[in-house]
Amino acid sequence: MSKRFYITTAIDYVNGQPHLGHAYEKIIADVIARARRSLGEEVFFLTGLDEHGQKVQQAAIAEKKSPQAYCDELAADWKNFAKKLELANDDFVRTTEPRHKEFVQTTLSKLNDAGQFYRKTYAGFYSTKEETFLTEKDRLPDGTFDPTYGEVVELKEDNYYFKLGAHQQWLIDYIEANPLFIQPDYRRNEVLGFLKNNTLEDLCISRPAARLNWGIPLPFDKNFVTYVWFDALVNYISIPNAHQKLELWPANVHVIGKDILKFHAVYWPIMLKAMNLPLPKQILVHGWWQKDGAKISKSTGNIVDPIAVIDEWGLDAFRFYVLRELDIGPDGNWTDAGFRSRYSAELANGLGNLVNRSLSMLKRYRNGIVPAKSDELAADAAKAADETRALLKQNQLQAALQSIWSLVNRANKYVDETAPFKLAKDPAQVKRLDEVLYNLVETCRVLAILLNPFLPGTSAKIFAQLGLKETSDKFSQAVWGKLNSGHQIGEPAPLFPRKDI
Numbered sequence: 001m002s003k004r005f006y007i008t009t010a011i012d013y014v015n016g017q018p019h020l021g022h023a024y025e026k027i028i029a030d031v032i033a034r035a036r037r038s039l040g041e042e043v044f045f046l047t048g049l050d051e052h053g054q055k056v057q058q059a060a061i062a063e064k065k066s067p068q069a070y071c072d073e074l075a076a077d078w079k080n081f082a083k084k085l086e087l088a089n090d091d092f093v094r095t096t097e098p099r100h101k102e103f104v105q106t107t108l109s110k111l112n113d114a115g116q117f118y119r120k121t122y123a124g125f126y127s128t129k130e131e132t133f134l135t136e137k138d139r140l141p142d143g144t145f146d147p148t149y150g151e152v153v154e155l156k157e158d159n160y161y162f163k164l165g166a167h168q169q170w171l172i173d174y175i176e177a178n179p180l181f182i183q184p185d186y187r188r189n190e191v192l193g194f195l196k197n198n199t200l201e202d203l204c205i206s207r208p209a210a211r212l213n214w215g216i217p218l219p220f221d222k223n224f225v226t227y228v229w230f231d232a233l234v235n236y237i238s239i240p241n242a243h244q245k246l247e248l249w250p251a252n253v254h255v256i257g258k259d260i261l262k263f264h265a266v267y268w269p270i271m272l273k274a275m276n277l278p279l280p281k282q283i284l285v286h287g288w289w290q291k292d293g294a295k296i297s298k299s300t301g302n303i304v305d306p307i308a309v310i311d312e313w314g315l316d317a318f319r320f321y322v323l324r325e326l327d328i329g330p331d332g333n334w335t336d337a338g339f340r341s342r343y344s345a346e347l348a349n350g351l352g353n354l355v356n357r358s359l360s361m362l363k364r365y366r367n368g369i370v371p372a373k374s375d376e377l378a379a380d381a382a383k384a385a386d387e388t389r390a391l392l393k394q395n396q397l398q399a400a401l402q403s404i405w406s407l408v409n410r411a412n413k414y415v416d417e418t419a420p421f422k423l424a425k426d427p428a429q430v431k432r433l434d435e436v437l438y439n440l441v442e443t444c445r446v447l448a449i450l451l452n453p454f455l456p457g458t459s460a461k462i463f464a465q466l467g468l469k470e471t472s473d474k475f476s477q478a479v480w481g482k483l484n485s486g487h488q489i490g491e492p493a494p495l496f497p498r499k500d501i
């Protein structure tokens, strides 16, 4: 059996409700997973929750619940959220599950036996909020620590450390030799800059159980629990291990946000090297969303609630906006006005109008029966399909949508140019009207297939309205002329109802 295309998202801290940023990352991964399936590959798509550590323990205490009960309640909400986004994921990991915990402990034992860890006493500064040790280098010019670290306390304690330094040059060489390992390029350069200008300090992989007990106990010293990042990153292989019959590792793509790049591009590769495992093929780094030019924040109320947007506008409108508005890489800015404007211009008046008028005219002028084949728009459709295929393989989702919309726009222009409503009035133009109608409905069919990874619900609706029994998730069917003459289409209905704004 050939290796599956294995794609993951970051696993979210279960210390609150999902927001726009979490939704965005999952949708990116979902589109890539669906695209690969459409292109004929076998795919495994993993997402899930990061449930241990200080943040979760504190959130549970604040609600006067045990951490496990707190996680169980919230995990249900997050699983529902994955359903709400219609993610095509194959598994959903929770790091409190035995299958994960046991694997983390086995891994820790192996690394310990191999002499990768050592114990030492640390005296210095610690940020509880970021669960990280700080050094003099982390001080701002005025001597304080960055407010993002929250309260910084001084402590003195024993811990276990993982030897990172020995692998620094190896990692630099690897990243230089593999340009696609970290994408986009400017994120890759950031990591290279960091590695070349700093000496890697060893990574503290434990926390004393006396201070933090919500974690996986170190198998070789029960007075400590595992540092949450060491636990969390291992999910990417603990779950493949639980599906031993499938060949999954190495991952093809880890989709993550820019804030957790160091963990994925520095710590994780070195952990894998120490485990004698191959590295993931690619770390795909997206930017951060703001709303109305300001940080998304629960405390200031500057939030976008994905569930509310989906309930009001539909899932595909939400998926479309985040993917079309923001390329994978830079930061983005959500505005309600921008959302409405794309909804009305590109979805309702663009795609929706094209499909609705094409099918309605076929219904009105030809009783919904597909006329003889014609290929006036075949070259435009082939161009969009070729471009989309190539762009999907490079995870260029925004550019793929632009290419698909060039076909939407071309076909809408074709309606204006050929004016089928005029042709219908002229008995001498029967054949010409047949040609125009075929080109329009066939373009709608091809569009449905190209759109499938992005807007799966809309894609299925177009196929249903076309009266096609098969599913729209096979890219190989996006070739011109598959719609047969004599085929009876179904009932047209608006895909994106216009809203009075």
Ligand code: MSP
Pocket: 009, 010, 011, 012, 013, 020, 021, 022, 024, 025, 050, 232, 233, 255, 256, 257, 258, 259, 260, 287, 288, 289, 290, 296
């Ligand atoms: N638990 C860690 C990840 C462990 S992966 C082994 C974590 N969780 S998180 O919940 O804080 O973030 C999860 C993902 O959501 C990260 O990739 C992060 O970049 C992303 N986002 C969180 N807020 C975001 C925005 N405002 N915009 C876009 N993505 C954002 O980090």
